[in-house]
Amino acid sequence: VWEFINFSVQIALDVSMVYFWGWKSLAYLILATFVGGGMHPMAGHFISEHYVFNPEQETYSYYGPLNLLTWHVGYHNEHHDFPRIPGNKLHKVKEIAPEYYDSLSHYKSWSQVIYMYIMDRTVGPYSRMKRKPSKTE
Numbered sequence: 001v002w003e004f005i006n007f008s009v010q011i012a013l014d015v016s017m018v019y020f021w022g023w024k025s026l027a028y029l030i031l032a033t034f035v036g037g038g039m040h041p042m043a044g045h046f047i048s049e050h051y052v053f054n055p056e057q058e059t060y061s062y063y064g065p066l067n068l069l070t071w072h073v074g075y076h077n078e079h080h081d082f083p084r085i086p087g088n089k090l091h092k093v094k095e096i097a098p099e100y101y102d103s104l105s106h107y108k109s110w111s112q113v114i115y116m117y118i119m120d121r122t123v124g125p126y127s128r129m130k131r132k133p134s135k136t137e
Contacts, residue, residue: 041114042070045074050128051117060077060105064108075087075091
């Protein structure tokens with residue numbers, strides 16, 4: 001039900017935007033989505049969060065200076081553990097509970113993540129964590 005509501009709202013907003021501002025406004029937003037995932041350091045956050053470089057760990061955090069420009073999106077493990085804590089407070093979770101986060105693999109450079117993704121032949125578009133379906137009774 002929520003997916004249908006979300007889809008309906010998005011279509012209504014897209015139609016309204018095209019009506020009031022024309023097709024170029026919608027094309028701009030679609031293009032921005034693709035450019036946002038381009039080859040610049042901040043785009044490395046998606047790779048660092050969701051691609052598996054270490055088979056023992058599902059997702060990774062980034063502890064570097066770009067967190068200040070990205071509303072602390074790099075604190076990804078902390079976000080998964082405490083999804084209701086606002087992004088600007090996630091660094092405090094790591095400070096309060098270092099015993100849970102210091103031993104996890106993490107990144108200090110999103111540029112390094114992009115480089116590793118390109119150069120490491122064992123990592124590619126399908127290097128994602130795959131879970132077995134849960135058995136519901």
